[in-house]
Amino acid sequence: MVTPLGCDVAVLGAGVVGLSTAWLLARQGAAVTLLDSGTAGSGASLGAQGQLVPPSPELRPLWQRSLALYAELAERTGMPWDAEPPGTLVLSAPGAVDTSRARTFPDAEVLTGEELRTLEPALGPLVTAGLLLFEGRRIEPAAAVGALLAEAAGAGTALRLGLGPLRLEEAGASGWAFVRADGERFTAPRVVIAAGAGARALLAPLGLRVPLTSVSGRVLVTEPAPFTLDHVLAESVIGVPRSVALLAHQTPDGGLVLGGSWYPHDEAEPDDLAERILRRADELVPGVERLRITAQRGGLRPFLPDRAPVVDRLAPGLYGCFGHGGEGYIAGPGSADLLVGLLHAEQDGRAAPAAEQQALLAGFRFGRWKEPT
Secondary structure, eight states: OEEEOOOSEEEEOOSHHHHHHHHHHHHTTOOEEEEOSSSTTTTTGGGSOOEEOOOOGGGHHHHHHHHHHHHHHHHHHOOOBOSSOOOEEEEEOSSSOOHHHHHHSTTOEEEEHHHHHHHOTTOOTTOOEEEEESOOEEBOHHHHHHHHHHHHHHTTOEEEOOOOSEEEEEOGGGOEEEEETTSOEEEESSEEEOOGGGHHHHHGGGTOOOOOEEEEEEEEEEEEOSSOOOSEEEETTTTOTTEEEEEEEEOTTSEEEEEEEEEETTSOOOTTHHHHHHHHHHHHSTTGGGSOEEEEEEEEEEEOTTSOOEEEEEETTEEEEEOOTTOHHHHHHHHHHHHHHHHHHHHTTOSSOOHHHHHHHGGGOTTGGGSOO
């Protein structure tokens, strides 16, 4: 059975990127249908840490767009987040501060261990140096997904969730078709792929190679701590394969959100991973290991070789916004905003977006990994 979705654009993926895309398109007047094999946020989005820390320079414009959209979302929905940044402490332990990280953050202030403990008394003696960043905010993933879903639906987005496995096919004059396991087909003239780790398998049958690799990460939530963390904490060595390093922040009720594990998706996580995360956190913030774990979450973070997302047209009527790695909340809404600008430029008959958009899009082209450096 063929079911025309009756929309201008179909967005596949109801995580933070797809929800943002659907919301921004719908509020500008487009007829949008949002599809997902599962429920909203059921991929990586609900399993995220929830830290909005400054990214690499290449992603800064997307991050800044994301912050502006979160501010608007909070004003419209009451979504909790840090309207004013408490800041980030990038910790080195042991040894001297990583000066390459200081170059990545030109506004960073280099601090000694004692200076860090003055700012954050809960830090232990193993922290020897670090960076103070003015920026760094906290967001609750479930609240963000809920707010984005409400805004997208309120703007007129039609929701088709819980569809099970889908494959993508060309559909001639109808554009593109999503095909369910039972053979039912949904067609739309234009499609945005915001399916995170699923983009690789979805696009491969079309001859569109995407060198995505997925990394699994675990996040722990604890009971309220008997101390206060005023900043977002991040160890400087985050991202080393098969490792655990500290990511931490405190929730309004006093609980800690702890993360920092990094394991290839095709390898089993250690059975004692939760204990390893608590142990590493306790080494830098003494007392953490005694706290009771009240919840655990996780998901697959899809990375491209240069750790930047795709925000581009992949084929006529087919667009992509995926590959955000561990920075879906940091850069996702901003990249959705950039993609919506591209869609509108092409819909309006312009050969290309405005010059500023073109310059930004250049760093997120599909197929850039094939180009000589």
